[in-house]
Amino acid sequence: MKSITVSAVKNTFSLECSDIAPDKSISHRCAMFSLLSDRPSKIKNFLLGEDTLASLSIAEQLGASVKRDGGNIEITPPSKLTEPSNILDCGNAGTGMRLYAGLLSGIEGSFVLTGDKYLRSRPMNRVAIPLRNIGAKIDGRENGNLAPLAIRGGDLKSFKYASPIDSAQIKSALILAALQADETSYYKEELLSRDHTERMLSGMGANVSLQEDGWIKINPLKEPLKPLNITVPADPSSGFFFAVAAAIIPNASTVIKNVTLNPTRIEAYKILEKMGANITYVQKENIYEPIGDIEISYNGTLSPVTVENNIAWLIDELPALSIAMSMANGTSLVKNAKELRVKESDRITTVLTGLNACGIKTVEHEDGYEVIGGKISSATINSHGDHRIAMSFAIAGLVSEMKIEDTECIDTSFPNFFDILTQITHIKD
Ligand code: S3P
Numbered sequence: 001m002k003s004i005t006v007s008a009v010k011n012t013f014s015l016e017c018s019d020i021a022p023d024k025s026i027s028h029r030c031a032m033f034s035l036l037s038d039r040p041s042k043i044k045n046f047l048l049g050e051d052t053l054a055s056l057s058i059a060e061q062l063g064a065s066v067k068r069d070g071g072n073i074e075i076t077p078p079s080k081l082t083e084p085s086n087i088l089d090c091g092n093a094g095t096g097m098r099l100y101a102g103l104l105s106g107i108e109g110s111f112v113l114t115g116d117k118y119l120r121s122r123p124m125n126r127v128a129i130p131l132r133n134i135g136a137k138i139d140g141r142e143n144g145n146l147a148p149l150a151i152r153g154g155d156l157k158s159f160k161y162a163s164p165i166d167s168a169q170i171k172s173a174l175i176l177a178a179l180q181a182d183e184t185s186y187y188k189e190e191l192l193s194r195d196h197t198e199r200m201l202s203g204m205g206a207n208v209s210l211q212e213d214g215w216i217k218i219n220p221l222k223e224p225l226k227p228l229n230i231t232v233p234a235d236p237s238s239g240f241f242f243a244v245a246a247a248i249i250p251n252a253s254t255v256i257k258n259v260t261l262n263p264t265r266i267e268a269y270k271i272l273e274k275m276g277a278n279i280t281y282v283q284k285e286n287i288y289e290p291i292g293d294i295e296i297s298y299n300g301t302l303s304p305v306t307v308e309n310n311i312a313w314l315i316d317e318l319p320a321l322s323i324a325m326s327m328a329n330g331t332s333l334v335k336n337a338k339e340l341r342v343k344e345s346d347r348i349t350t351v352l353t354g355l356n357a358c359g360i361k362t363v364e365h366e367d368g369y370e371v372i373g374g375k376i377s378s379a380t381i382n383s384h385g386d387h388r389i390a391m392s393f394a395i396a397g398l399v400s401e402m403k404i405e406d407t408e409c410i411d412t413s414f415p416n417f418f419d420i421l422t423q424i425t426h427i428k429d
Contacts, residue, residue: 003405004418005428006397012251012298013424017242020234020256021414022071025168025196026288027052027232028095031059032103033200034075036179038224043073044231051093051412058088058100071232083109087148090115092344092385092412095169097147098127102173105136106180107153114148118385123342124149126165127173134159134177158183158220165339166312168193168264171216175201175208178218186215193312194264199288204228233291234259236266237316238414241391243269243296244320245398245424247277248327252424253297261290267310268317269294272324275302304330304373311337319392322351326360327399328373338367344409345386354381354393358400376400385409391417398425 027047032055034041046052048071056073060066063078090096090113097113101124104111114120125145128138137152138144158181163170166189175197178185198216201208205226207219239256246254260266261283273279278299283292302324307314314321318340325332340347348369352362355371357379363370376396380403383390387409394404394417410417418427 001406002408003403003429004394004407005401005403006394006421007401007426009249009398009425012249014252015242015246015254015420015424016257017239017254017420018257019416019420020242020259021049021238021416022047022232023235023260024049024052024413025095025194026200026260028055028093028099029172029196029200030228030230030232031055031075032099032176033204033225034228035059035062035064035077035081035103036221036225037077037204037227038079039227040074040076041228043075043228045071046073046232047071047235047413049411049413049415050091051096054089054091054093055096055100058090058096061086061088081107084111087112087114090119092116092119092409094119094122097124097149098169098173099176101127101138101149101151102131102176104151104153105131105138105177106156109153111151111153112148113151118344120147126167126170130159130161130170130174131177134181136177156181158185160186162188166191166193167339168195168197168312172197175216175218179206179221181220183220185218187218188215191310191312192264194262196262196289200228201225203288230287235413236260236269236294238417239294240268240317240320241395241417242420243272243294244324245395246296246298247272247275247302247324249298249398251298253295256294258284258291259294261292261294264313266294267313268321269296271305271307271314271321272296275305275324275328276300277302302328304328304332306333306335308333308335311339315339315343316388319347319351319388320395322355322371323392323396325371326355326358326373326376326396330373332371332373334368335365336367343386345384345389347386347389350384350386350389351392354379354389357381358396378402380405382406383409387412387414394421
């Protein structure tokens, strides 16, 4: 278990980041969606994190051939996906496991999806039940809810499904199944969750469209899709750690270059703006989605905030946002966020335990929490194997020295996180 100590910043900083980790959600989808074409997909700036490399390796086990030159990747799909000779390891990635469950449910053969001890304790029935209802054969521990998941792929029926949870992972799993179903399918969620799947598949020629009545209509594939040709933008949820850093350190600023500006992904920046930070967005291009730069600068003490809407749009950033809340001059409130309990850790518990260790008072609710702004003090924080907990408290270390235990998990999504952090402060093992 590797520990790292982050020292408080001595001077303010002005950080220009053109090497924020490439987007994790888009990278996973590149590995999987390239299997739906009959020609090689070309992907630049693929995230070389453990989670997305696990998805790429699964694509290879299913018969794809992969040429890699750093983050530039060419994926040539097989003419027919093959039954792998071994289990498929998704690592720590809920996205990997849930989306592959949808994709493999429609492919003839036997597949076993597993993952690390954290992923093996996360709920899978949220995808397995709607998939079983359309004919998928999926089993697992605890009545089919926990991985390893054993999937026997085969014919799938079309569906009309309104999801009780706003989740891009459930939506994407069902869309991947719908592409292989017998007839047109429909999917609905209350708040549109991140929509990379719809954008990328439509760009590849699939008939996936959001209708005016809020239902997403998915036609089964009649022929292989066009290959992907994409440069993966930077991940706004990774960039957000350095956005919070700029918002809490007097006179600091951060520019995050070439990041996706997809509205379903930048809500946390809007909240930080509401708390008082200066933020500007400059769109530069549109490749499957809007891409550009985000500039964040310190603008005095932050104000407290209530976060209760559009939760699915900022679920990954709430741990880092909580560090900003702990520096605000009042009490912030997070509501309607019970999904936090089933992420890489129970993030309500792990965030509040960490904040309390730093001397910040909090109140826990079943679906959220309150953070009473105060002074962050030095502490030792255990990440509980959750990359976003480790990185959030590393940012808190800019205010008051912080020892973070169990930092290996950061490699799942942001392998160069500490390389960037050392540009603004001192770090020791
Ligand atoms: C993701 C969707 C989100 C997010 C996760 C990545 C995706 O999960 O928390 O980090 O790539 O689809 P849910 O859709 O389950 O909320």
